[in-house]
Amino acid sequence: MSAAAAGDGPWLDDAAGRLVRPFTVSNGRTRPSIALDLMSQVMATGVTPLGYLGPEHGQALELCLAPVSVAEIAAHLRLPAAVAKVLLSDLVDCGALTTKPPVTHHHPTDRALLEAVLDGLRRQL
Template identity: 65%
Template sequence: MTESQDGAWLDDEAGRLVRPYTVSNGRTRSTVHFDLLSLVMATGTRPKTYLGPDCDLVLDLCGARPISVAEVAAHLHLPATVTKVLLSDLVGHNALTTQAPRPIEAASPTDRKILEEVLHGLRKRL
């Protein structure tokens, strides 16, 4: 699909002109396990076959820095399940790498230091 044909998928006023699950060919399960906090990054390799304008947008988003699956879904205005299918397609074509989120140390919900940092952050925003 040429760049001029990509515009047929989107309309400035109406938004997306195809249903979200059309983007993933009706698939709802990805072949790669992603957490919403998993990070994805472009490898610099482009798929040999054209996967659609949404995959091009994903590669552009993931090219500069690692980005979470949730952020990609938000940028594309797609459900997370559809986004995960697109990402798994790109991982399968070696165009993306993925990194599982690092586990955080379990902290007590009443840890004074954490509560003070939250309070400090809230004061800065108000």
């Protein structure tokens, strides 16, 4: 087994990937206690959570010093979005995070917006 990547800690391995299954991170829960979508913005309130929540909660909280989307948190933590939503809802429930709906200037089914997203994805491939 190879050593963990720098900065990833003991939970990730270069060859094997995540060493802890995502469902264990959320204690088997699959639904967040609050409604969050991938574009919802979360931000730390400065309140320190009482009790032990887990290392992923702490990592998520560190990422939320400025407003950040749920999708970005999931990507940085290398967790499925459903698990990230559960972790973030835990932090909202204890007062450590605040959330607000995404700021959009377009209707979600706006054809021009969807075409711009498609063009961006094509450039990435």
